[in-house]
Amino acid sequence: MTVYTLNPLKDSRWADFVDWHPRASIFHTRGWLEALHRTYKYEPVVYTTSAPGTPLANGLPLCRIKSWLTGDRIVSLPFSDHCEPLVESLEEGKEILDALQRELQREKFKYIELRPLHLNSLTETGMQRNESFYFHELDLRPPLDELFVRLQKDSIQRKIRRAEREALSYEEGRSEKLLSQFYALFVLTRRRHGAPPQPIDWFRNLVTCLGGRLKIRVASKAGRPIAGIVTLGHGDSMVYKYGGSDASAHNMGAMPLLFWKAIQDAKNAGVQKLDFGRTDCDNEGLITFKDRWGSHRTELTYWRLSPQSAPIPGQWKRKLRFAGPIFACIPDRLLEAGGRVFYRHIG
Secondary structure (H helix, E strand, O other): OOOEEEOOOOOHHHHHHHHHOOOOOHHHOHHHHHHHHHHHOOEEEEEEOOOOOOOOOOEEEEEEEOOOOOOOEEEEOOOOOOOOOEOOOHHHHHHHHHHHHHHHHHHOOOOEEEOOOOOOOHHHHOOEEEEEEEEEEEEOOOOHHHHHHHOOHHHHHHHHHHHHHOOOEEEEEOOHHHHHHHHHHHHHHHHHOOOOOOOHHHHHHHHHHHHHHEEEEEEEEOOEEEEEEEEEEEOOEEEEEEEEEOHHHHHHOHHHHHHHHHHHHHHHOOOOEEEEEEEEOOOHHHHHHHHOOOOEEEEEEEEEEOOOOOOOOOHHHHHHHHOHHHHOOOOHHHHHHHHHHHHHHHO
C-alpha cells in the first residue's frame, strides 16, 4: 500500500472528503488549516493511501512546525483540541504511521504528535502516551426543556435566570466590533490565568477563513461587555472554543447565559452535540462547570512518536505557569506582544 501526500489548501478533494466524512470535525476543515497557515505559517499536509486524481478514501492532516525555541515537529493538529485520524482500517493507519516514522527519521523532527478522540490502535504502532485531558460533550437530541432540567440548579439554572433578571443584552455575529469586544475580555481572562493571549490576528483569520461556521457571542450590562465566547460549527457538532469574561461581573450569570444561547441556537439548527473541548485534568473549576451542564466526560489522550527518549508530558505548561506572575502584571500591549511570539512556537 503506497502512501501519498497532498496540500489540503489546494487539493479540492480534501474539502469534499471532510464534508461527508462522519468523524470529521471543524479542525479537519480547510478553513481551520488556512487560519493556522495565515497566522503561524504552519505548513499543512495530508497523508493518504489514495492515489492522486482519485477520490480520497482516508486521510490524516498534519502541520509541520519549524521552531528554534521548541524544536521542529509534526502535529495533528496545532491548537486543535482533538483531530481524529480519518482512516477506515488498521492497515491504512499503520501504513500512514510507517510513512510518518520514515519522515521523522529522514527530516530529524523532534516528534510526531496525534490527538485522536479515540484510542484506535495507536498503542500497537509504537506511539507513546503523552498528555491526557478531560473531554466533555453534551447530547443535544433531547427536547430543550429536558436539557434545561438536567442543568445543575444552583450554579447554572439560577444563573441563567439571574442573567435574565439583570436584563443583560446579547449580541452574536462576526463583526469587527464584536471581535474587539470579545478579544478585550479574552485578554482579561488570560491575564487572570497568568498566560498571554493568542494574537488577535488568529481570531481575525478564523473569522475570515471559517465564515459562517464561526460565531462570536457577547453579553453586556448597560452597554459594557462582560462575557464573550466563540463557537465553531461543522456537521452535527458545535464546538465551544474560546471564552473571556470580566471577573467583577461573574455574579450576573453572563457566561451561563451565553452557553444557553449557544445551545438554543444549536437546537434550532438541528445540531446534535455540543463539544465543550478539552480541560486540563487539574483544572477542577472548569471541569465542574462543564459537568454541571449534564455533559458526558471522557479522557482525551495525546500520543507521540519520537526517536528520542519518552517525552515529558506538559513541560511547556509548567514553564508557562512559572512565568504566570509576570504575565499577570505587565501592560496589555506587552502581554499581547508576548502572545504573538509565544504561540508560534507551541502549537
